[in-house]
Amino acid sequence: MNNDLKVCIQIDDKTIYEFSGKIDEQIMVQSANHIEKLLINNGAKIDKIQNVFELFIETIQNMLNYAYNSMKLENNKRKVFCNFTLSYFTANNLYILDSCNFITVDQKKVIKHKVNSIKDLDDASLRKLIRQKSRSKVDHHEKGAGLGYIIMTRRSSSPIEIQFIPYKKNILKYKQRLTI
């Protein structure tokens, strides 16, 4: 495991998994598998495990694809500096995935638009939108049809919370909270 990785196994409304450092595909896979084991050991049901697992993957792959400081490696793979924490709240059986990475000011507009345009949609509307976007080829680009935020919204228990903090000229810290 990467030296930057810190794992805490306390589960009492506290952080159960924490990462700060450079993440690439291999570390993402290791982290996802570790998170899956933690949730299984925590007695989580299959849908909850799947939602946490898939939203973690979606979050990290978003960072790899779009973060300002994402570095290109061999074979078109990428590595990015980020941090994230996963916490569990026993009272309401909710997992919170907090993440933070750097983005450009232009990306802020795109993210805000994507999140705000779907935040009030119900599950049926989100499912319909996924189907429409997948088949219409509208908004398609080399990295996909823009389904990531729709699926994250659909699999979350609460609306996606986003925050943009000025860091330096044209660069922002992008904070995202998913409640699952």
Added chain:
Amino acid sequence: MDNIFLEKSDNSPKVIMDKNNALIEFEGRSYPENTFAFYRPITEWLKWYFKFHTQPTTATTINFKLVYFNSATTQIIFEILDIVEEANNKNIKINWFYKEENKNGFEDYEDYAEEFPRLNIEAIVV
């Protein structure tokens, strides 16, 4: 084109594209970093298979046995089903496998089945 056989990895599925046995199968986790690049040879193979290889008398089976998959894979599955639908081949059996306790797995099946009613996708509980 040759058959495609890919072993599963931690984040990519086992893939079988077997023209001799008319079997197409995806099994395991699907969230490779470059998902579209991973599936490009597969969608190309499918287009070739339905255009040049299938015989009306041979039934083709397509099995989806995916557990975790990313949004790009969601899109790829639509693309695969689009290719199958456009082939307009009546002799195809598509199976969607999911665990009974997995509500997400069944809802994914519902979405694909409703979007492609002519394909008669079947849900199979494992």
